[in-house]
Amino acid sequence: MDTQNLQAFLLVAETGSFSQAAEKLHLTQPAVSKRVALLEEQLQAHLFDRIGRNIGLTEAGQALLPHAKRVQQELQLAAQSVRDLDGDVGGELRLATSHHIGLHRLPPVLSYFSQAFPAVQIDIEFMDSEQAYELIMQGKAELAVVTLSPAEESSMITLPLWRDPLDFMVQAGHPLTGSDSLELEQLGKHPAILPGLNTYTGQIVKRLFDERGLPLRISMATNYLETIRMMASVGLGWTILPRGMRDDTLHILDVRDATIERTLGCVYHRGRSLSRAASAFIDVLRDSADQDFPSDAGASPRNTPSPTAPSLTMPS
Numbered sequence: 001m002d003t004q005n006l007q008a009f010l011l012v013a014e015t016g017s018f019s020q021a022a023e024k025l026h027l028t029q030p031a032v033s034k035r036v037a038l039l040e041e042q043l044q045a046h047l048f049d050r051i052g053r054n055i056g057l058t059e060a061g062q063a064l065l066p067h068a069k070r071v072q073q074e075l076q077l078a079a080q081s082v083r084d085l086d087g088d089v090g091g092e093l094r095l096a097t098s099h100h101i102g103l104h105r106l107p108p109v110l111s112y113f114s115q116a117f118p119a120v121q122i123d124i125e126f127m128d129s130e131q132a133y134e135l136i137m138q139g140k141a142e143l144a145v146v147t148l149s150p151a152e153e154s155s156m157i158t159l160p161l162w163r164d165p166l167d168f169m170v171q172a173g174h175p176l177t178g179s180d181s182l183e184l185e186q187l188g189k190h191p192a193i194l195p196g197l198n199t200y201t202g203q204i205v206k207r208l209f210d211e212r213g214l215p216l217r218i219s220m221a222t223n224y225l226e227t228i229r230m231m232a233s234v235g236l237g238w239t240i241l242p243r244g245m246r247d248d249t250l251h252i253l254d255v256r257d258a259t260i261e262r263t264l265g266c267v268y269h270r271g272r273s274l275s276r277a278a279s280a281f282i283d284v285l286r287d288s289a290d291q292d293f294p295s296d297a298g299a300s301p302r303n304t305p306s307p308t309a310p311s312l313t314m315p316s
Helices: 003-015 018-025 029-043 059-084 099-104 106-116 129-138 200-211 225-233 276-288
Strands: 048-051 054-057 091-097 120-126 143-147 156-171 192-194 218-221 239-242 250-253 260-269
Touching: 003 018, 003 029, 003 059, 018 029, 054 059, 091 129, 091 276, 099 106, 099 120, 099 143, 099 225, 106 120, 106 276, 120 276, 129 143, 129 260, 143 276, 156 200, 156 225, 156 276, 192 225, 192 239, 200 260, 225 239, 225 250, 260 276
Parallel strands: 091 120, 091 143, 192 218
Antiparallel strands: 048 054, 143 260, 156 239, 156 250, 156 260
């Protein structure tokens, strides 16, 4: 089975478009259509339904899809293994991370790593932590530096790195600021602006209220923490944000018996052999971790020697 034909099939399935697949492959649309047609001829089955402008997988296409993804991933791993034989730490490192971590945690790590391993090309994609987990599951990213899932993912290896305390915040002058100390129940009587409940941070907050049997009045939800901070700062509701995001427009509320935090860290797929570049990046991440997380926290990368970085000072 021709791997180029499989690649064309995968891109059409992913984009739902022969023209978009052709753009990604730097081919003409007829060339992509021919590759898919050759694959269909070899399998003696139609892989796509073409109804008007809509492209969808047939039953045969859906059956082929997971196998084609595995073939593509194995080919990528094979190429990476050959590149790694020269002993140098180089090549491409595909990294997924959240906007918040990319802004507040990764800059010193990336600065150090780029000096220590200049031959590595880092391809960073910014997205929600939940989407980054999905990329790791699909084999489209090698590492993700994200908010760790509250629930254990059996297919993932996680490396906790940083504790991220979360504080209850509200606009200065909001009625809730009139008390030196509050009960969680009092917050439930006021509208909240929170990360969506489809996010790990939103799930942590929702679980806190559910465990106490308390209502949670969510007036607005968004996955962008900067947007949440802005809306809270103009008095649209109370919120929960990472402690480091507080500014002069927000007041931290003292809520009794309601300490809340999330853990930020690195995840990768349990079945994946990491490249030397990924192993080196994990070593740099470990050096930046909070002191209360041991340097050997999480599982070590498998089947990959740990390269030695040049002697540099990690920025604080």
